[in-house]
Amino acid sequence: MLGLTAKGPAAAVLLLALSQTAVAKLDCSGSKPSDKTVYESGQHAYNIICGQDYAGADITAAFVDTFEACIALCDTTPGCIDVSFAQPGCWLKNKLNTPSLARDHVWTARRAALPAVTTLSCSEPGTDGTVYTAPGGAQFKVLCGKDYAGGDIKGLWVDSFTACLNTCETTAECIDVSYVNGACYLKNKLNALHDAGYVWTGVRVDAATSPGASAKPLSCDGKASDGIEHTTPSGTKYDIICGKEYPAGDLKTVGASTFEDCLAACDAEAACIDVSYLPGFCYLKQAKNGHLIDAAAVWTGVKKTSTGGTIPTPATPELFCEDGKPTQATFATANNRLYQIHCGADFTGGDLSTTTASSFAGCLKACDEATGCISVAYVGNMCYLKDRLRPKVTAGHVWSALFIGAPEPVESSSTAAPVVESTTTSAPSTPESTAPVSVDPTPTQGPTDTPPLPTDNVYIPEFDDSWTSTYTYEEATLPTYTGEPTPDPIPTPPIVKTCFIEPQSDTKFHLISPDMGYVIAKGNAPGFFSQPETEEEGKAMLEMVADFKPPVFAFETPEGAPEGVYDITYVSGDVKRYIAVAANGEMSFVAASTGAAGANGQSTTVFGVSCDGYMTVTLGGATKNWRATEAGKTTLEGAGEPSKDGIRLLPADAVPVNPNSVEAADKSAARLRRRAWDGMGQGGYAPRCPNTPNWVWPRVKQGARGYNPNGCGPANGFDFVPDWNFGGCCNNHDNCFDDCDNKTFERCNLEFLDCMVGACVRDYSRWYNSWLQPGCIGMAGFYFAAVSSWKGKEAFYSANSERCECFCSRPNTLLCNNNCVSIQSNPAHCGGCGRTCPRGTHCEGLGCVCDKHRCGNTCLDLNDNPRNCGRCGNVCASGFCYQGRCYEPPANPDRCYPREAFENGDFQRGNGDAWRLEGVSPELEGRIHLGVFDGAAADSYGAVVDIPPGVPSVGFSLTQDVYLCPNQNYELNFKFRKVSGPAYCFITATLAGRTVYTTSFVGIRVSGPSWTAAGPRQLGTFAVGGAVVQGPRFYLKAPFRMTMACVGSTTSEWSTIRFDEFTIAPIS
Incomplete structure (x- = not known):
């Protein structure tokens, strides 16, 4: 028999057990002849348990004709180890829960080879991280929701997670299992551990030293290796730190397919004391600058000395930015120069030169040594030295420093402070103070608040503010519900009041x-x-x-x-x-x-x-x-x-033919069960639960009163008293009406009748009082007729409403509005009936959560909320928030004020903001980049197009709507350069349909780092008409288009062309 092996005395016990196997038709009715027998299905042995239901763990359900057919279905269903049968319903289960309630109508069969207790399961709290000991002594550590991908020996179907682990113990080379709902995957190798919520993993505790087993690889997926000490093959020890790194300090970068390869590369470099690893890339470091900072994707390894300590960083001042703040507001270099530190900011342009530096302090040292350097911008290992400044802009990834003089205070106002250069045509900007600035603290971030949005690259349109006329934003208060979820109260159906008899009829x-x-x-x-x-x-x-x-x-x-x-x-x-x-x-x-x-x-x-x-x-x-x-x-x-x-x-027909018969009562109740979906809750003359939806059961509700028997007097609507020693039966009947879990209206009344008739036979069977027995039995019949009438139904529903509630048998559902609804995903019943999630929220995990962002108990969009713009608590005084940045509408002008017509003409906004690409040839898709680094550009930013070799004619257009004043003369300038390549290209520029520039017939020649100027070009004046339309604030709006067309080359060379410094400036 599958799954059962025995030898010696154990075999004798097994044969004895099987000798009691049921061979006749299974029967749990009446006296329950099949109870506690063993049934052999052909594939497995099953313990038969009559009148018990082991709730939950359902795989699926089906309708079948017999108990045997239900068990046969379990045999052929992967993972099935238990069935509950209530004709015609058959529920298949994959887990052995403990007994719930006695239910006469439920017949249960459980695999005889499995323990009748809860098995090892990641569905149970506290299972993750436990150690399971298999029958042969092998120990497995349980990891819930994790998987060592690959390394499979084979896969098979098993009854439980425990069976999967036991199979691994007896399988050669198996050191790990992955179990998924009956599927068991045996493994002989531990690859990288990663999150997999549906997988239950068991790894042998001795896997790293088992013969033939692979050592467990380092992994920061799920922080599996966080905090451990790792020894490389050369004997060097490293502390492993997941999700953090020491910034900068880079020695060199090498390729590495695994974290172990990265550590080996550090071993090979004498100066290496630390590594930062991203899949495929290994950054070797010669210094640990400052403190560890959060870097979720980075795996860090810190080399230890032979005595166990980590190798110290050379003694240099700690200077870095963490969480947008500097470790030092000012920094003095060895050359006695004092710098003011700005984190997350850039003073664009003014680049003197570019170099590399392993630390922020090293970048300042390079500025000290460069003639004319007054500021730096430090990004990664790149150090940009500057000899002039423009106004400061937000740039979260940039660490900047301004030279402000000697470390000691200087009284003279002629200190060599930087000059702030203005690029606008309006009034010049006020030079930025060289003294340290006191900044208002960032609004407090609550534990449930959405983190601030990255808004470094968000730029608000300079001309078009038409969006403000339709500006709206939404907020929703996140509801807080308390108390356990409860289903809707059981509705009491209308009760039709009828009389005992209609005299006009021929009723006897x-x-x-x-x-x-x-x-x-x-x-x-x-x-x-x-x-x-x-x-x-x-x-x-x-x-x-x-x-x-x-x-x-x-x-x-x-x-x-x-x-x-x-x-x-x-x-x-x-x-x-x-x-x-x-x-x-x-x-x-x-x-x-x-x-x-x-x-x-x-x-x-x-x-x-x-x-x-x-x-x-x-x-x-x-x-x-x-x-x-x-x-x-x-x-x-x-x-x-x-x-x-x-x-x-x-x-005459109000009482069963033989009221003193338990068998008659059982048969009557059985007839009722056949009419009900679940055998109790939804059938009969007075069902405890509505008859729709299906699979609804009654139970005692939380906080319900206890049993409260009070006889059969007026309290229950009956105007008679227990004259024939029926007091105990009446009290039992009251308790039966209160029994939500097991008793129906009809069953209670039949048991009441049986109790009363039994009392009559017991009390009036002596020769001197037997003459009273017929009268006693007659009154028992009258009582039965009374409690079976509308008054009895009314009393039953009164008890049902006070004591019971109806629940849905499906997991995570609740009976709401006469439907079984998921309280984990239904926004109208989130976590309980009537617990609605407002607009802007959705239901997730028994509670309402915000669709987008959350501040405190408010759901909103940080992109457009003026009271929480870009981050929680950031209030826009103007009442306007644009993509997470506050917007101050300009004052209403009295006329058109001439100014630069392009937005982002120098591509300093790294995302190509304000520009559009149109008519791009397929061969150029993904090969045109706006706002990228250009070492030959004055501000280090520009646009570039890379043309692949061997392509036919290609081209594209770079467009933008520009804003001009009527009757104002303008001048166009832009520049381009062909870095390299044989492609033959032409440029044509138009403004409002006018051709304002075109290259000569020789096209664009290779000029390397040298630029070709496309101006100045006099444009004349403009008025409304044709492509020129009226824009906002007295401006005219006109389309600018620069089109480049190229003929490809048959050689294997690529061609690269760059553009920059587009300007349309007003002239007199």
């Missing part, structure tokens, strides 16, 4: 007194059993009681009878008789109806019945109560409402 009934029992024919009159006077009479009565069948009566309506007044007939054998009442109240049986007029001093047409089944008699216009006497006769007395101790009516 019994007459019964709460004191004396059934009305019988006693001589020629209605009466009751009498107490026997001797033991012999009592024993005879006892034998008669066993076969007693109460008389059956019926109503008739004679012609001319008043409304609500009827005859009562009684059929004995073939003779039909009527109950007649004399004027003195005495009753007898007569052969015919007297009608309403009466006859011979008697009247038959005098009987009435209340809706609750109480009998009345109307004589001479007066309504009287009909009750029993102690002498075993009937009498009339009182008037008005029917008496609670009077004779009442019991429909």
